Amino acid sequence: MVRGEQPLEFWLQDLERRRTFVKPEHTMRGFFFKGMLENLRTLGDEALVRRCQEACGQERFVDFFSYSVQLLFPILFTALPTLAERHGGAEAALQQIGRQAAIDFLESVTGKAMLKLTQGRPQPLLSIMPTAFRIAVNHGSSRLEWTGPTRGWIRMEGSFMPIPFHEGLVRQMLETARAQGIQVVTHSTGELEVVCDFSWE
Template sequence: MAVSSSARTRWIKADTWEQELERRMYLMTSEDTIRGMLFNGTLEVLRSVGDGSLVKRCIEESGEARFLDFFSYPARMHCQMVTTALPMLAEQYGGSEEALRQLGRLVANRFMQVGAGKVMLSLTPRNPRQLVYALPMAYRMAVSFGEYEVRWMGPRSGRFVLKRDFMPHPFHEGVVETSLELWGAREVWVSGRPTGGLDSECDFCWQ
């Protein structure tokens, strides 16, 4: 079922995650860009499930031979790549929602392996409460859009608030979960939800 223009502008999630990504693409501008690490994280997920043909297709559709981690590319291009890959990833991970979560996990891992992310992760001692500074900073390094804030709700619980971000909340659940684990948290629990047109929030806690 095609998504109408009126449906695209509503904030309520569409019937499928593919339609939700299409709605979000409709709201992007030419000034909305993301770093190549998000593309490379997505392609790594596809390679990990052994689908070389889909990797090739996504690269060909983007018009890029390769992606440099800290070079900026149109956000629309990444959203289209995720939309193309999502049906196959949904089969691999038991549904589109879990596939988006897995993408978030892999992207967070990649960010922490390169450049400024690697420097942040080298800070010692690691403490999950460093997330209040590190996670918003990581997002601002990775994308040209959005507002990001961590709010503490208790000694080991908090909420990650996102404004005008183009990926659905399951993706950010994966990012938050992996980030907390990298900073030393154990038995992490994360639950996200949409709160507006391009807004969402993720509650989290750990033991």
């Protein structure tokens, strides 16, 4: 079912629901958390970052060290109300976090190498997303299918990030590849399963 525009309270409840599925073995790499805090510095300010660090009890993250997914939630619960005020609502704020995550990844050493390898073209660039997913987290899976030369879908299973995050991420990847006439529709197909349909002209 495709979601409509939802208020802040809806996405806070969505995060609370996702948190109930976290198990001790669910981890994310430190670079994901570092990137998110940098995103919050860009989208918010230094004071917001400090509040998020205090909320999760972690002052710094080591890139390839594994941290519990549980740390994600106090960061988002703390940041989202502020970002919603500054970016036209919680849904728009989550999309912006997804966009910044894509930008951060593509500006990393790994991302730059992949950009060079794919020559910045939309189809091969999107094709690296399942690999990037596996690098970032130790759980779940990601699968991409093409339904045409300029359209397809990507499914993320075991994703603890809300739907608009994925929408922003995929849209930014396509914009980075200079695709035109971009369409991105993201919906939930399970408790922690997200499917993102995309196309361009």
